[in-house]
Amino acid sequence: xxxxxxxxxxxEIRQAVEALERTTTGEMVxxxxxxxxxxxxFPLVWASMAALLLPVxxxxxxxxVTFGIQSIAxxxxxxxxxxxxxxxxxxxxxxRQTNCRRHAFEQFFALKMNETNKxxxxxxxxxxxxxxxxxxxxxxxxxxxxxxxxxRIVDAVVTDVRANKVQDxxxxxxxxxxxxxxxxxxxxRNDVNELDDNLVELPAAKFLS
Numbered sequence: 001x002x003x004x005x006x007x008x009x010x011x012e013i014r015q016a017v018e019a020l021e022r023t024t025t026g027e028m029v030x031x032x033x034x035x036x037x038x039x040x041x042f043p044l045v046w047a048s049m050a051a052l053l054l055p056v057x058x059x060x061x062x063x064x065v066t067f068g069i070q071s072i073a074x075x076x077x078x079x080x081x082x083x084x085x086x087x088x089x090x091x092x093x094x095x096r097q098t099n100c101r102r103h104a105f106e107q108f109f110a111l112k113m114n115e116t117n118k119x120x121x122x123x124x125x126x127x128x129x130x131x132x133x134x135x136x137x138x139x140x141x142x143x144x145x146x147x148x149x150x151x152r153i154v155d156a157v158v159t160d161v162r163a164n165k166v167q168d169x170x171x172x173x174x175x176x177x178x179x180x181x182x183x184x185x186x187x188x189r190n191d192v193n194e195l196d197d198n199l200v201e202l203p204a205a206k207f208l209s
Contacts, residue, residue: 025118034129038205118140133161
């Protein structure tokens with residue numbers, strides 16, 4: 001199922017980012033991805049294993065499981081796993097996290113967030129299918145903000161993502177990041193907004209996993 005980004009969500013996130021940047025020299029960009037990879041390998045592995053195990057059912061049920069039946073079972077299960085959210089569920093968590101982090105760092109550099117004058121970029125990245133939240137900050141921010149501070153924010157908002165409250169997750173995370181940034185990087189006069197405040201909506205992932 002594809003997550004739908006609404007105009008209301010775009011507006012509220014932009015307003016929240018603008019409000020944050022009025023109080024700090026930090027630059028925030030919010031990014032949403034439907035998924036960080038096209039999950040193929042493990043759905044096919046699980047479909048194959050289930051089809052290969054059908055002869056065991058044959059012995060237990062005293063029925064006839066032919067190669068044709070196994071083939072039909074494989075095709076049906078492969079379709080089920082590949083065309084539904086189960087494709088993510090049957091993929092190991094560690095691999096999902098790796099895909100999300102790779103995708104997040106790709107976007108960080110693609111959006112040139114490492115090129116601000118004060119190295120003050122902070123990206124809030126949510127990959128919906130994997131229910132994953134990532135915060136990546138540039139060197140100017142990380143010199144003063146410990147990773148544990150970002151980790152606490154991620155832990156606090158990931159519950160909203162898992163409950164399909166993606167808009168709330170973004171808004172709560174922006175407010176929490178703002179509290180951290182205003183403490184370490186308060187606003188100064190004539191600070192230039194170097195990064196777009198609009199929500200970045202990524203197209204379907206092309207990376208096969």
